[in-house]
Amino acid sequence: MFQEPDYRxxxxLALSEVLDDIGVNERMVMRRRRNYMLIQTTKNISDRLTDTNNTSYHLGSQSEGTTTIGLESDVDLLFCMHDFNIIQDWSEWEHGKENYLMIQDENTTPGYCFLQSLRQDVPLPDTVIPDEHHITDRSERVLLKNTVINHMVYGAFGQQHGPSVAIQGQSGFFDGDNVxxxxxxxWPQSASGWLERQGIGRWPTQDMRRYAASTGCFVVPTGSKVSEYPELEWRISTSLAERCLMSNLNITQIRCYVLLKMILKSFLNPHAxxxxxxxxxxxxxxxxxxNTEPSVWKDNNLFTCLTYCLLELHSCVQNDRCSHFIIPDNNLMAGQFTAETKHELSKNICELIQNDRQWLLSIDIDNLGHRLQVKLNRIPHRVYYFPSSLQIYEQVLTSTYGSNAFNISMRYMLVLNHLKNENIRTIKQLVVKLMNFSNNGNRLExxxxxxxxxxxxxxxGSILASSSIGENNQMSPEALVWLSAGLNSDTSSSRLKLASVFYSTGDMEKAEQILRHTEQQYYSYPVVPICGCCYCKKPLPTVKAEFLRVCGEQSWDCIKHNTAFCVRFIQKEINCVPHELQYEMFRSTQDDMIHREYLDDLWMDWAVVDSLPFLYFLQYKVYSHLQRHQDQQQALCKLIRTILTDKNLGHRETALNILGQCMEQENRHQQALNCYLLSLQQRPRNNVAIIHICKLLSGLLSSQ
Structure with a gap:
C-alpha cells in the first residue's frame, strides 16, 4: 500500500510544509517539551522544600509538543501521592505507609485492579474496615473505594471528570486536567508481555522498553465503563512509559498524530x-x-501514513476494540459506543478514507485546509491572510514563557506560605536544602x-533584616549578604525589597540609588510584569514584539532578566515594609475570611504589590525625606499614570490604597477618598481600603 501515485x-510534502508553518516542527516541539519539563521540575523542587510528599508529572499534548495553537489542548498534570504505596508483591511492602495490594482477578476489568488494604505495622491484610472509604468484598478483603479521592483535594481544584479534575482558565493559557x-x-504484571513483544518496525527499542519498565506504573481513581464494581476499580496507568514513547517519535509521526487530532475535532467529535x-x-x-518499517514514516509519505492510521481506527470501531498499546487486554473502546454511535463513526471514517484528500481541505483548525489549498496552488495566497510561521512561533513563545513565569511566581508563593510559620533557623535550613539541588541535581534541577x-x-535576607531592624533599627551584615545574593531574581522585585529595607533603616541615599537603577533597568529592556498570586483567572500579560525577540534568543533567561514579578512581604518581614503598605497585612475582617479561597488567597495576610507601583511609591517616599520635591511630584505622577494605564497590574487595589495615602500626605483628601473607593470597586472584600476610609473620615471630623 505504500507505493502511491505522485499526487500523494x-x-x-505540501501537508508537511503546512504543519511546519503552523508550528509542528522540531524546534517548536522541543520548545514545548523543555518548557513543561522545567515547569514540572520547579513544581517538584518547591514541593520538596515545603515537605509536600507528592511528585508532579506533566503529560499529554502540551508536554509532548504534539499540539498546535488551534487545537487548544489541555495541560494534563498527574499528582503522584507518595504517602500511598501500591504493591504487586509482598516484598514491596513498606513499614508505616498506606500499603495496598494490587488485585487483578476474574472480577476486575483488564487494565484495572482492586486495592486491598494492608496493615502498616506488619505485611498482612487488614481485617477491619478503617473508615467509610473502604468496603469488604465477598472474599472478606478490605478494599479501597476510588471515591476516596473526592474527599482529598478535588473541592479545592475544580470539577471532577472521571479520574481527573478539570480546571478551567488556569493562568490564562490552557484548560487543564489534574489527575x-x-x-x-x-512494572504492571499485566504488561509483562509488552517488554518482549517485537513488531515489524522493531519499535520501541530495547532501551525504550527497559526505561519504561523502570518507571513502574500508577493507579488512578476510575473504574471501567463495563465494570460490575465501578467504585472499587482503579485504572492501571503507564503514563511515564507512554511519555517516553511519544518523546521518541520522529517529526512525521508527530505530524500524523496532530492530523488525527484535527480530524477527531473536525469530523468525528465535532460537537465536543x-x-x-x-x-x-x-x-x-x-x-x-x-507494525510498519521505520522508512515509511517520512515527510513525502505523510498522507499515506495518515490513511493507514484511519484504516486502523476504522477497524477498531468496527470491532469495538482498541487494545491499549502496553496492556493489550485493556480494551479502550469497551462500553464506549452505542450501536447507533458506532454505525455513525464507522460511516464517517469510511467517508474520510474514500474521499481521499478532499476532507483535508475543509479543516478549519489553524487554517489548515486553506493553507493547504494555497500550497497546492488551488487558490492565490492573497485571498486569505494567515499568521506567518514567525507570528505563530512568537505566539507559542508567549504562552510557554507566560506559563513558566506564572508557575515560578505561584510556586514561590507556596514556599512563602510554608515559611510564614517557621523560625529563622528552619528557614535557613530550607535555604541550604535548596542549594543542594544546585550541587547535586541534574540539568533541569x-x-x-x-x-x-x-x-x-x-x-x-529580608526576614533577617526585619529582625535586626526591630532590635536596633539597622540591617545586619548577614541580611545584606543574602539580599544581595537574590538581586537577580528578576528585573525588579528583589531590588525593590532591598530598597525598602534601606528605606526602613533610614538610609535614603542608598534606597534612592537602587530605585534609580531599577527604573533604568525596567525601561532599558523589554519587561513583562507577572503576578501569579491568584491560582486561576490570570490573563496573559500584554507582550511586546521586542520582548519576544529577546525571549527567543535568551530562552528562559528572559524570566530572570525581562520579567517584573510582584513584591511580596510576609509578616516576618514587617519591619522592612513602609507603614503605608503594612496595612495590607491586616486586610480582612472575620467576615472577609469566609469569602477567601484557599489557592487564590494565600497571599492575603501579606503585603503584596506590583513592582512598578511600588517603585514609584518608594521614590515618592524617599524623595520626600531627601526634600527633593520636584522629583517627589514626578514620582507621584508616574504612580498615577501607571495605575491608570497599566493593564497588567495584578494588585491594582493595593496600588490604589498606597496612592490614596500619598494623596493624604499631599492633603488632597477628596482624591485620597476616591482612590480608596476605586480600590473597593476592584476588590470589595478582603480590602484594607475600608480601614483607610474610616481613618481618613475620622481624621477630617476630628480636625473640624
Missing amino acids: ENLS LAFPCKS EINISSFMCKTVLLHCIE HAAFKLLAPFLFTTY
Whole structure:
C-alpha cells in the first residue's frame, strides 16, 4: 500500500510544509517539551522544600509538543501521592505507609485492579474496615473505594471528570486536567508481555522498553465503563512509559498524530462529545508505528501514513476494540459506543478514507485546509491572510514563557506560605536544602534552582533584616549578604525589597540609588510584569514584539532578566515594609475570611504589590525625606499614570490604597477618598481600603 501515485507524495510534502508553518516542527516541539519539563521540575523542587510528599508529572499534548495553537489542548498534570504505596508483591511492602495490594482477578476489568488494604505495622491484610472509604468484598478483603479521592483535594481544584479534575482558565493559557494517582514501583504484571513483544518496525527499542519498565506504573481513581464494581476499580496507568514513547517519535509521526487530532475535532467529535478520544488516536498511531518499517514514516509519505492510521481506527470501531498499546487486554473502546454511535463513526471514517484528500481541505483548525489549498496552488495566497510561521512561533513563545513565569511566581508563593510559620533557623535550613539541588541535581534541577533560589535568598535576607531592624533599627551584615545574593531574581522585585529595607533603616541615599537603577533597568529592556498570586483567572500579560525577540534568543533567561514579578512581604518581614503598605497585612475582617479561597488567597495576610507601583511609591517616599520635591511630584505622577494605564497590574487595589495615602500626605483628601473607593470597586472584600476610609473620615471630623 505504500507505493502511491505522485499526487500523494506532492500532497504529503505540501501537508508537511503546512504543519511546519503552523508550528509542528522540531524546534517548536522541543520548545514545548523543555518548557513543561522545567515547569514540572520547579513544581517538584518547591514541593520538596515545603515537605509536600507528592511528585508532579506533566503529560499529554502540551508536554509532548504534539499540539498546535488551534487545537487548544489541555495541560494534563498527574499528582503522584507518595504517602500511598501500591504493591504487586509482598516484598514491596513498606513499614508505616498506606500499603495496598494490587488485585487483578476474574472480577476486575483488564487494565484495572482492586486495592486491598494492608496493615502498616506488619505485611498482612487488614481485617477491619478503617473508615467509610473502604468496603469488604465477598472474599472478606478490605478494599479501597476510588471515591476516596473526592474527599482529598478535588473541592479545592475544580470539577471532577472521571479520574481527573478539570480546571478551567488556569493562568490564562490552557484548560487543564489534574489527575491524582498512587504510585506502584514495579512494572504492571499485566504488561509483562509488552517488554518482549517485537513488531515489524522493531519499535520501541530495547532501551525504550527497559526505561519504561523502570518507571513502574500508577493507579488512578476510575473504574471501567463495563465494570460490575465501578467504585472499587482503579485504572492501571503507564503514563511515564507512554511519555517516553511519544518523546521518541520522529517529526512525521508527530505530524500524523496532530492530523488525527484535527480530524477527531473536525469530523468525528465535532460537537465536543467524546466518542473517540485523542488517547485512542495515540494508541492507534503507536500500533501502526510498531507494525510498519521505520522508512515509511517520512515527510513525502505523510498522507499515506495518515490513511493507514484511519484504516486502523476504522477497524477498531468496527470491532469495538482498541487494545491499549502496553496492556493489550485493556480494551479502550469497551462500553464506549452505542450501536447507533458506532454505525455513525464507522460511516464517517469510511467517508474520510474514500474521499481521499478532499476532507483535508475543509479543516478549519489553524487554517489548515486553506493553507493547504494555497500550497497546492488551488487558490492565490492573497485571498486569505494567515499568521506567518514567525507570528505563530512568537505566539507559542508567549504562552510557554507566560506559563513558566506564572508557575515560578505561584510556586514561590507556596514556599512563602510554608515559611510564614517557621523560625529563622528552619528557614535557613530550607535555604541550604535548596542549594543542594544546585550541587547535586541534574540539568533541569540546576535551571529550576537558578529561577527559584534568588527569591528565597531575598526573603531570608529580608526576614533577617526585619529582625535586626526591630532590635536596633539597622540591617545586619548577614541580611545584606543574602539580599544581595537574590538581586537577580528578576528585573525588579528583589531590588525593590532591598530598597525598602534601606528605606526602613533610614538610609535614603542608598534606597534612592537602587530605585534609580531599577527604573533604568525596567525601561532599558523589554519587561513583562507577572503576578501569579491568584491560582486561576490570570490573563496573559500584554507582550511586546521586542520582548519576544529577546525571549527567543535568551530562552528562559528572559524570566530572570525581562520579567517584573510582584513584591511580596510576609509578616516576618514587617519591619522592612513602609507603614503605608503594612496595612495590607491586616486586610480582612472575620467576615472577609469566609469569602477567601484557599489557592487564590494565600497571599492575603501579606503585603503584596506590583513592582512598578511600588517603585514609584518608594521614590515618592524617599524623595520626600531627601526634600527633593520636584522629583517627589514626578514620582507621584508616574504612580498615577501607571495605575491608570497599566493593564497588567495584578494588585491594582493595593496600588490604589498606597496612592490614596500619598494623596493624604499631599492633603488632597477628596482624591485620597476616591482612590480608596476605586480600590473597593476592584476588590470589595478582603480590602484594607475600608480601614483607610474610616481613618481618613475620622481624621477630617476630628480636625473640624
